[in-house]
Amino acid sequence: MFSLRLLLSLLMLVGIVLTVTFSSILSTRDATHEVEELFDAQMIQTSKMLEKFYVDHLTQAQLAQLVLKPILFHVDDSKVDTFAEQANPITLSYEHKLSFQLLSSTGQLLAYSDSSGDQLLTNFTQGYDTRRIGNDLWHVYSFFSLPQQVWIVTAQRDDVRQELVSLIISNTWRSPLIITPIMMFFMLALTYYLFKPVKLLERHLDNRPAQDLTPINFTLPTELASTQKALNSYLQRISETMIRERRFSADAAHELKTPLAIIKLHSDGLSDVLSSQAPDVQLATLAYIEAIGEGVNRINHMVEQLLLLSRVDAIEALNQTDCKLQDIIDNVINQLLHVIADYEWHIDIPADMTINADAFYLELVLKNIIENACKYSPAESLITIKASQDDEYTMICVLDQGRGMSAKEIALAKNRFYRVDENASQGAGLGLSICQHIISLHHGELIFNQVDPHGLDVCIVLPRV
Structure with a gap:
């Protein structure tokens, strides 16, 4: 499973990051190109200005004198990086990152700035070049002035350009970050x-609730309205299918009752007729008569379960009232006297305990659970019925010492038509399904717990309110 909300957010974030990255790469390339172009033009302009305002006014005597004693242009150290920091336009730290040299046609220094020293910057080829002086890389522009036969060299440290590019790029990245x-x-x-x-x-x-198949009416965005419509259509189809299923089960059960009664009647009549026959004839037919009776009883039990299931499925609301739990247990025990006689019983129900429930349907649940406890427990074994309450829940438990159920059987026990033992069980596999449905109508829960070394603890948990 994945979160659409998280996926959408991540996709948008990835889109922003990719956009910013691509934009920054383009900005870096364009900024580097523009900075190089700007500073290269600045070096050309500086060279032309030196030629126009200085070199063109030098006489041959002055040039000869400069060959003997070159002029050194000294720039005082300054901690001021910009005019904005201090109103002192005389010196700036930036000046140490610029340099120029004037050289004769034979390569002798005529004038130079101390930022690059007296080491020659040019290779005496007009145009742009780079030179490394010490640990610094310099961009150099060389220009040969024909009238005076003087090389004019302007230079700029590479970190000047890199600082400007870095500043532009850092502003490009800082805002997105x-x-x-x-x-x-x-x-x-x-x-x-x-x-x-x-x-x-x-x-x-x-x-x-599982039985609520009414349409969903929510105010949803346009994109989800069609989903809601499809879901309501699906719920309607399920509801119609369940109605048809209940109607079929009820009709089939009703239709089966008449032929079952006829078979039972004819079976009893046949027994009466055979009672007047010879003993050997009676002995030969007894097994068949008993098989017919057992089959009729089994089918009749299944029909009753189907009718009960159909009635329970049709319930929309219970008639819940406060009633004494001891009275409900007594009614169930009285109905099962023919079943419980072969077992030992321990009943621990507080006499004054009340429970908010539909007494009729809760009796059906307890009757089914107690019958199952007897069915799957050996004779003379102990069966315990106990109840407890706290501020929120009432818990009614039936504990037996039978074969118990495995974890897999417990997981399937509430499914319709599921029987723990397909061969030995005489039930229809509907009892626990009916119990689960009734308990869910009470907003409660039916819980199965394994008991060591053997046995099963079936608990009904109902809310107090």
Whole structure:
């Protein structure tokens, strides 16, 4: 299983990250290109300005003198990086990252700045180049002034350009890094709000009783309206199918009662006729008569179970009242006197304990559970009926010492037509299904617990309110 809300948020986050990454890569490329172009143009402009305002005014005598004693342009150290930090336009730290040199046609220094020292920056080829001086990489532009036969070299440290590119890129990344978590939180909150109708629908369906197949009426977004319509159509089809199933079960059970009564009547009549026959004839036919009677009783029990199931399935509301649990147990015991005579009993029911339930249907449940305890327990074994209450629940338990049930059998026990022992069991496999349905109508629970070394503890848990 996966969360659509989380998946949608992650997809949106991935989309934002990819968009920002792609945009930043393009911005980095464009910024690097523009910065290179800007500073290269600046070096050309500086070279032309040096030629126009300085080199063109040098005489041959001055050039000869400069060859003998080059001019050193010293830049004082400064901790000021920008004019905004201090109103001092005389010196800036940035000046140490720029340099220039004037050289004669033979490569002799005429003038230079101390930022790069007296090491030659050019390879005496006009155009752009890079040179490494010490630990610094310099971008160099060399220009040969023909009138004075002077090389004009301007240079700039590479970290100047990298700082500017890094500053541009950091601004490109900084905002998304701050905004992305905020957007992620906003998207999670938004998807939570948008999926709120789905969660409400989920809780409604989860809390619905199994027998409630009425249409769902929720105000849902347009995208979910068709889902609700399809779900209501599905519920309607299930309801119609169940109605047809109940009607068929009830009709079939009713139709079977008449032929069963006729078979029983003819079986009794045949027994009367055979009673006047010779003993050997009676002995030969006795097994057949008993088999017919046993089969009729078994089918008759199944018919009664089907009729009861049909009636219980049709119940929409119970007639729940406060009644004494001891009276209900006494009524059940009186109805089962012919069954319980072969067992030992221990009944622990407080005389004043009351329970909010439909007494008629609760008696059906208890009768079925006690009959099962007798059916699957050896004669003379102990069967215990006990009850307890707390502030929220009433618990009624029937504990036997029979063969018990495995975990797999317990998981299937409440299914319709399931029998623990297909060969030995005489039931229809409907009793526990009917019990489960009645208990669910009481908003309770039917619980099966294994008992060591053998036996089964069947508990009915009902809410006090």
